Amino acid sequence: MGYKVAILGATGAVGREMLKYLEEVNFPVDDIKLLASKRSAGKIMEFKGEKIKVEEVKEDSFKNVDIALFSAGASRSKEWAPIAVKSGAIVIDNSSAFRMDKDVPLVVPEVNEEDLKWHKGIIANPNCSTIQMVVALKPIYDLSRIKKVIVSTYQAVSGAGLNAIKELVDQTEFVIDIYKAYKDKLEDFKYIPYKNLPYAKEVLKPKKIPRQIAFNCVPHIDIFMDQNYTKEEWKMVKETKKIMHDEEISVCATCVRVPVFIGHSESIYIETEKALSLEEIYKALENAPGVKLYKDPTTYPTPVDVEGENKVLIGRIRKDLDNDKAYTMWVVGDNLRKGAAQNAVQIAESLIKLGLI
Numbered sequence: 001m002g003y004k005v006a007i008l009g010a011t012g013a014v015g016r017e018m019l020k021y022l023e024e025v026n027f028p029v030d031d032i033k034l035l036a037s038k039r040s041a042g043k044i045m046e047f048k049g050e051k052i053k054v055e056e057v058k059e060d061s062f063k064n065v066d067i068a069l070f071s072a073g074a075s076r077s078k079e080w081a082p083i084a085v086k087s088g089a090i091v092i093d094n095s096s097a098f099r100m101d102k103d104v105p106l107v108v109p110e111v112n113e114e115d116l117k118w119h120k121g122i123i124a125n126p127n128c129s130t131i132q133m134v135v136a137l138k139p140i141y142d143l144s145r146i147k148k149v150i151v152s153t154y155q156a157v158s159g160a161g162l163n164a165i166k167e168l169v170d171q172t173e174f175v176i177d178i179y180k181a182y183k184d185k186l187e188d189f190k191y192i193p194y195k196n197l198p199y200a201k202e203v204l205k206p207k208k209i210p211r212q213i214a215f216n217c218v219p220h221i222d223i224f225m226d227q228n229y230t231k232e233e234w235k236m237v238k239e240t241k242k243i244m245h246d247e248e249i250s251v252c253a254t255c256v257r258v259p260v261f262i263g264h265s266e267s268i269y270i271e272t273e274k275a276l277s278l279e280e281i282y283k284a285l286e287n288a289p290g291v292k293l294y295k296d297p298t299t300y301p302t303p304v305d306v307e308g309e310n311k312v313l314i315g316r317i318r319k320d321l322d323n324d325k326a327y328t329m330w331v332v333g334d335n336l337r338k339g340a341a342q343n344a345v346q347i348a349e350s351l352i353k354l355g356l357i
C-alpha cells in the first residue's frame with residue numbers, strides 16, 4: 001500500500017530535490033501530483049521513469065492526497081495549507097509560515113521525532129541552517145545540557161532558490177571574463193575596476209541576494225528585524241529553542257551568504273553545563289543518526305563534499321583553550337537535502353513508522 005503524494009513548488013530548487021529523494025529512498029508512492037504556479041503548468045518532469053505534467057495549484061488539487069509536501073514560499077503555504085488539510089492531506093511545509101505556530105510541530109526526525117504525535121494536519125520543516133545545526137547539537141546535548149551556542153554560517157546561494165543560482169552564475173561569468181584578461185599580468189591583478197564598466201551596474205545588480213555575491217560574502221540573509229538581527233538569524237534562535245524543547249538555550253547567530261552553489265557551512269561554538277572530553281563528544285557523534293564525523297583534525301568537510309550527501313558532516317572539533325566547558329566545531333550540510341527536501345521526506349517516513357498516517 002502506497003500513498004498519494006503532492007509536491008507544491010515541484011519545479012523549484014527544493015521541489016526538484018524532493019522528487020529525486022522520494023525516488024532514491026523508494027518512498028511508497030501510489031500516485032504523485034506535481035503542483036506549481038500557472039507559469040509552470042504543462043511542464044513535464046520525471047518520476048521513476050514516468051513523465052508527469054506539472055499542474056497549476058487549484059482548490060481541488062489536494063483531493064485524495066495523503067501527503068502534501070510544500071515548498072513554494074510562505075505566502076503560498078498560508079494560502080494553500082488550510083485547503084490541503086481540509087481536503088484530508090497532511091501538509092509538511094518547508095516555508096517559515098507555520099514554524100513558530102504553537103499548534104504546529106517543528107521537526108527534525110533525528111532530534112524530536114516524537115513531536116509528530118501532536119500534529120493537527122500541518123508539520124513544519126525547520127530552516128535549512130537550523131536543521132544541520134540541531135542534528136550536530138543533539139548528541140552533545142544528551143551528554144550535557146548546552147547553555148549557549150554562537151554560530152556563524154556560510155550559506156550557499158541555492159538556499160535562496162533557483163534564481164539565486166542563476167544570479168551567481170551570471171555575476172561570476174561577468175567578473176571572470178574581466179579577470180581572464182589580467183591572468184598573465186599579475187602585477188595589475190589588484191583592484192581591477194570592473195565595477196565601473198558601463199554594463200557592470202546591470203549584471204552585478206542585486207536581485208535575490210542583497211549585494212554582489214560573486215567573489216563576495218554578504219552578512220545579510222532575509223530581512224532585517226529586531227535588535228539588528230536578520231530574520232534568518234532570528235529563525236536559528238527561535239527554531240532551535242522549539243526543536244530542542246529548551247527555551248533557556250542561548251543562541252547568537254550571524255548568517256552570511258557565500259558564493260557556493262550547494263552546501264551550508266557553520267562554525268559553531270557551544271558551552272555545556274558539564275565539562276566533556278573530546279573523546280566523549282567523538283563517541284556521541286560517531287553513534288548519532290544522520291551524522292558523519294571527521295575525527296582526524298586535519299581532515300574536514302567542505303560544501304563540495306556534502307553535495308548530494310544525506311548526512312550532516314562534522315569536523316574541526318576543538319576545546320576552547322580557556323574554558324573547559326566550551327567547544328567549537330565545523331558543520332556542513334546539503335541545504336537542499338537535509339536542509340529541506342530530505343528532512344521533509346524523513347518526516348513523512350517517521351509518520352508511517354509511528355503509525356500516524
Ligand SMILES: NC(=O)c1ccc[n+]([C@@H]2O[C@H](COP(=O)([O-])OP(=O)(O)OC[C@H]3O[C@@H](n4cnc5c(N)ncnc54)[C@H](OP(=O)(O)O)[C@@H]3O)[C@@H](O)[C@H]2O)c1
Nearest residue numbers: 009011012013014036037040071072073095159161162340
Ligand atoms: N532552497 C533551500 O535550501 C531551502 C531550504 C529550506 C527551505 N526552503 C524553503 O522552500 C521554499 C521553496 O524554496 P526554493 O529554494 O525551492 O525556491 P524556488 O527555487 O524559487 O522555487 C519556488 C517554487 O514555488 C513555486 N511557486 C512560486 N509562486 C507560486 C504560486 N503563486 N503558486 C504556486 N507555486 C508557486 C514555483 O513554481 P513556478 O515554477 O511556477 O514559478 C517553484 O516551484 C521556500 O519557502 C524556502 O524558504 C528552501
